[in-house]
Amino acid sequence: MDMLKSDKLFIILSWLIENKFYIHYFNLNIIYWSVIDIIDSIVGELHYPFYIMNHMSLKSDFYEIANSNSGVFLNALHEFNYPDIPEEKAHVFCLWLIDFTRIHGCILPDFRANVLENLIKESLKIEDLSFISGFHGRELISSFMVFYLRNLYLYKNSKHIFDEEKSIQEDVNGFPLTENGVPIQNHAFVTLYVNLSLSQWLLR
Template sequence: MDVNKLREMLIRHNGLKNTDEVYTFYYDETNNIRKLYLKDSGFNVKKTDNFILAGILHKGLSTGSDYSTLFKMLNLQKSTQELKLKHIAKGDFLDMLKSDKLSIILNWLIDNKFYIHYFNLNIIYWSITDIIDSIIGELHHPFCIMNHMSLKSDFYELANSNSDVFLNALHEFNYPDIPEEKAHEFCLWLIDFTCIHSCMLSDFRANVLENLVKESLRIEELPFISGFHGRVLIDSFMVFYLRNLYLFKNSIHIFDEEKSIQDDVKDFPLTYNGMPIQNHKFVTSHNSEAVQLSDVIAGFLGKYFSYLKDVNDEQLVLDKTGLTSKQFKTLSALKHIIDVSDDVSRGFFNVVSSEGEQRRHNHFLHGVNF
């Protein structure tokens, strides 16, 4: 696959800078459920926390940083052969903010001119908003296109607050592979569901969303929710591993070994202007301190973004107000390293989540008012 046009479009559309520079990225993941599909009782998995592919990076192909100094500062047990998040912090996100060792790692990364990167995916949001994308894509209405994020986020909030009813209906309609003969019935159900539950939105936003789903009745087909394979919502996260490979094509990308992803990436070679992109490798984390640190970062961010997904606005405000000085110190270090990383390139961050999650992130980390 030649990614020239895709890469240039991504850079131009998002105003990304410094994507041609040379960096060394290290990766680990958390909450990789590998597959998500519908059953008559909901999903095939009990927990649907956000999938995170994240880690650390530095400029250039090498760094003079002394990892052994950091590991000594962490005062790990002598039996610890490989650094994992469980050695640094435990519990939920707010509990992890109490960890002195996590604060040490974040500040060491800052002092040694490391940056962090992450991909944050709300798997439910990503799986169901194709319904809205299908309608918007066929209508070509400028207002809907301009406000597609708000429309998808509002629809996600309705679905998430009534998940049992919503998921049972999707299962009955064989989503995301809705048979042609059931398309009209699905649209009628979609309209009823939206109009019944839209009372949780403001009057204006409820009206806009209701009017959009009503338009589905005059669309011949919904392209994103037909022609798939049964009730499978996610069959691989491989595509998200590729994004940084072509966006930061001059960099080196070092992943923790993951057999299924290795095979998938190998079977999906990338080219740029016809030239192969060969800029990644998979390593055993035991042999890479930077990948071990990426395990800590990915796991911590997994707790953070799943917290933002599940908490409501009111509780979030109470939680932030109630932070201890130790928790606030760790949060400040996280904010600092995200800010300095963002200053280098916003391309280090890729997020697929609802407006509510992003709003809560901006408030909790950056102090932006709701």
């Protein structure tokens, strides 16, 4: 919060307001996107309409439980070699998940806690939890490109400025976006300083 008291930040925000620029803020929760594959692995194998329709709520509830005791949760994932859990440890991992969900489910309303616990119990019936086992290594997120592309296409009439990230830039450039065959050219990767050419690009 002290950062918001900065005189320099005040100048920047004032300039943005005066020139009628709008900022879309996106906060990527690494832990959330790293653990929801557990829910996807179960829901994807069950094909139960109720779970499919409510999979986003289930992910949010699961993350809330995981985050309620993140130290224990993340240490356990490390011990099980998540997200590449060996086949011989899969059953024990599922049992641990059930216990963890049962113990920490009290932070959720009773109905949601019961639904989530019942879903996790279904994992014991699944032979292959595809998203969390088999040749993934210790890599949690293979690429962040999808988060960039989502905003570029979702807000295609805006102009997007990203910090210069060489690997991301190469991925995005290798995946051209089009609409009705017309390229969407609405972004730029820049260094941390804002220069005159960037200002001209924004104002054109």
